[in-house]
Amino acid sequence: MSNHRIYTMSLASVYPLYISKAEKKGRTKSEVDEIICWLTGYTQEELEEQLKRQTDFETFFKYAPLPNPSRTLIKGVICGVRVEDIKEPTMQEIRYLDKLIDELAKGKAMDKILREK
Structure with missing residues (x-):
């Protein structure tokens, strides 16, 4: 799937998948x-x-009111790619979110997911 197709997908179309996971x-x-x-x-x-x-x-990420500065602490592989190595900003934000949902589904504690010490 091209980046353009991912960018133009609505958050609402993927949100139920996050919830289900x-x-x-x-x-x-x-x-x-x-x-x-x-x-x-x-x-x-x-x-x-x-x-x-x-x-x-x-649009969702472009107009995010206050992107968390600790999001740069999100590391690891999602969809076969290291999130910290993604150069395109919107794709990196999408993969940060994917990574956090993945960590949630794997049972990681919320304070660890939210990078709180």
Whole structure:
């Protein structure tokens, strides 16, 4: 899938997959929301509005109110690529989110996922 197709996909189209992945492993929708809000700076209400609007990934990340500076601490491989080596900023943000959801589904503690010491 080309980067352009990923960028133009709405967050709302992928969001249920994030929830499903988390819930299959005993995690919750609220934890998924917490991760997204931590990463981007959106409030819960703002996140819900972005989902309702069917905002595409590129716009969602471009207008994120307060991208968390600790997101650069996210390291590792997702979809066969090291997230810290991704050069294109929007793709890196998308993969940061994918990585955090993956960590949630693997049972990692929230304080570790959110890079809190």
